[in-house]
Amino acid sequence: MPTVSFKPSGNFKPREAEFELLGKLLDEQIHSDSDLAKLARERVPTCVIDRLSNFGLEARELSFIIHGRMLTRRRQRHERLSIDESDKAIRLAKILALTTTCFGNREKAIRWLRRAQRRFGGRSALEFLGSEHGARLVEESIAQIDEGYFA
Structure with missing residues (x-):
């Protein structure tokens, strides 16, 4: 049974840039979060790790x-990545897409992700991405920055 995604009416598409970058990083057509869930279940190929590395991340940052x-x-x-590994790779790709969209370019996004932050107890956002709860905190911080809050 397919998952149904919420699609607001009108022409406003705030996540279009995010999904476009996600599509490039994952080498898949991404139109919704449902596509990401399906992709994780199907398991992504190992070349996704190469794309994340080519985006500017170091091997140690991908080791989680x-x-x-x-x-x-x-x-x-x-072989493809396991479902758990695929989920983590997709989570990282999503955070990269969110920060790049928020900050306007890849370099600023990666710099923010690597910088130690008070909100994360002096650790970087990248260090928090190993867990679902940590990733949610990072997403929340990005949303606050994007909405004009100081994070």
């Missing part, structure tokens, strides 16, 4: 998704 040895093994066997 999958460790280097396991990634090498998956590539050798032509």
